Amino acid sequence: MNFLQLVFVKISLNLKAEAAKSYLSYLWWVLEPIFFVSVMFVVFGVFLSRGGDQFVPFLVCGNIPFLWFSKSVSNSCNSISQGRGLISQVKINKAFFPIVIIGQDLVKQAVVFTMLLLFLVSIGIQPSANWFYIILVIIVQLSFVISCSLFVAAIIPILPDFKYIVVTGLQLLMFGSGIFYSYEEVLLEEHRDIFLLNPMANIIHNFRLVLLDNSAPNFDSLFITFIVCFCISGGILFLFSKYNSMYSKLVIE
Amino acid sequence: MSTAEENILYVRDVSLFYRKRKSFFRHDSYQVLDSITFTINKGETLGVIGRNGCGKSSLLKILAGIYQPDLGDISHGNISVSLLSLSLGFDGELTGWDNALLSGMLLGFSKDYVKSVLSDVVTFSELSDFIHEPIKTYSSGMRMRLGFSLALYLKPDILLIDEVLGVGDAHFRQKAESAMRNRINSDATVVLVSHSATQIISLCDRVIWLENGSIKLEGNPESVLMEYESFITKIKGVGKSFIGNNVIKGSSN
Numbered sequence: 001m002n003f004l005q006l007v008f009v010k011i012s013l014n015l016k017a018e019a020a021k022s023y024l025s026y027l028w029w030v031l032e033p034i035f036f037v038s039v040m041f042v043v044f045g046v047f048l049s050r051g052g053d054q055f056v057p058f059l060v061c062g063n064i065p066f067l068w069f070s071k072s073v074s075n076s077c078n079s080i081s082q083g084r085g086l087i088s089q090v091k092i093n094k095a096f097f098p099i100v101i102i103g104q105d106l107v108k109q110a111v112v113f114t115m116l117l118l119f120l121v122s123i124g125i126q127p128s129a130n131w132f133y134i135i136l137v138i139i140v141q142l143s144f145v146i147s148c149s150l151f152v153a154a155i156i157p158i159l160p161d162f163k164y165i166v167v168t169g170l171q172l173l174m175f176g177s178g179i180f181y182s183y184e185e186v187l188l189e190e191h192r193d194i195f196l197l198n199p200m201a202n203i204i205h206n207f208r209l210v211l212l213d214n215s216a217p218n219f220d221s222l223f224i225t226f227i228v229c230f231c232i233s234g235g236i237l238f239l240f241s242k243y244n245s246m247y248s249k250l251v252i253e
Numbered sequence: 254m255s256t257a258e259e260n261i262l263y264v265r266d267v268s269l270f271y272r273k274r275k276s277f278f279r280h281d282s283y284q285v286l287d288s289i290t291f292t293i294n295k296g297e298t299l300g301v302i303g304r305n306g307c308g309k310s311s312l313l314k315i316l317a318g319i320y321q322p323d324l325g326d327i328s329h330g331n332i333s334v335s336l337l338s339l340s341l342g343f344d345g346e347l348t349g350w351d352n353a354l355l356s357g358m359l360l361g362f363s364k365d366y367v368k369s370v371l372s373d374v375v376t377f378s379e380l381s382d383f384i385h386e387p388i389k390t391y392s393s394g395m396r397m398r399l400g401f402s403l404a405l406y407l408k409p410d411i412l413l414i415d416e417v418l419g420v421g422d423a424h425f426r427q428k429a430e431s432a433m434r435n436r437i438n439s440d441a442t443v444v445l446v447s448h449s450a451t452q453i454i455s456l457c458d459r460v461i462w463l464e465n466g467s468i469k470l471e472g473n474p475e476s477v478l479m480e481y482e483s484f485i486t487k488i489k490g491v492g493k494s495f496i497g498n499n500v501i502k503g504s505s506n
Contacts, residue, residue, distance in 0.1 A: 002358070002361065002362075002363050005358065005363065005364050006358045006359065009354065009355060009358055009364060010355065013344070013347055013351050013355055014344075016346075016347065016351070017344045017346035017347050018346075020346040020347075020387070021346055085342065086341065086342050086359060087319070088314075088319065089317075089319070089336055089338045089341055090317070090319065090335075090336065090338075090341065090359050090360060090361070091317055091318035091319050091361075092359065244321075245319070245320050245321035248314075248319050248320055249271065249272070249320060252314075252319075253271055253272070253273070
């Protein structure tokens, strides 16, 4: 109970402290993804003339979820070693550090998703009852973000070199998740199922199904992704509490 | 000083090893604590002395639960053990109030409990309206006053103190020392690591002398300090009595 309370207080105070560090404070939560999407649009939409009229909503629905994933995972990489000061002074479950990062990014993302929906409506896309399915897709993505963030946070204190793999992996995933291209247009029929084995590609596909095609998501793939991520996260949390003292030594020494 | 004999913490045959990475697969292991056994009675103040690198801080980390012993065991049921820390997790962008709340919660206390003592903390620290200013605007003395006041009012079942009885300006230092002295002399259970012979003699009921990770001597403060002094004199060739001196020879932190 105290642990959850502590997580909530730490998340809210971190957000407050982060906002205090810049002039535009909370506005950056929205400005940052806008910059990313703009750059992608200029490169792929204008210079490479891909996508046609509907390219902007298509791009936004891929890039925004991916940015959430990529930020949480890369922020979690060094979360435990950055908590060194605390770890050397108090007994604390090391999962606290990545969980706070995930929570912080989730709060920001909630604002960004709201802006995304408003943006889609503003450019003339008609919302339907199917849009409620987006909550389901977001929950599944959250489970994926949690499992990957916990995994990198747990492994990097043991194998510090792994963070280079994470950086490269995120780059590869950006190109392999269909953010700025439609896999249905680019890939051969027999390769599509393999492409969708990438959970991020699958999640982005479902975002587009719900928001742009006004249809229901693919429940089977979402369910499987959720169950797998849930089990992985549970396993890592168990390992964190079992090897808590080992992490203290790894970080403090 | 209490004479109660109720054991609230047992340390049995505790050994601790650190590992040092030499190459990708090779680790060197060295022993920091070697078969330490002692008990702490409710209400007593236990002093820990020893030269630098003898394992005092590692012992406190084990008592605080930060490390688990590699061998042996430590049992303290459900009691809370906290290491006194003067700036636990302080974030410069947050106010003194927010930092104190977070710091108290990190030490394992509930949000409501920390809030209930915060007004006393503010009064004792003499920060008045400054408590609502970001901590980056504080002088180092003000930070320490806040940290110390918090440590004084949060009451863990066992308080671990590592050389911090003297903070702020002369006026506050006097006030802090006498408040901490009252706390120690009341029913609090305290483990105090100190290099000050005066403090050890005036505050402790019992003293443990650590040498090379194991207990060399345990007993009443006067006799243990006498032996320790003659040991230090022998190995360093410094001949000076500890009584009346503030710093024990060979322990210059």
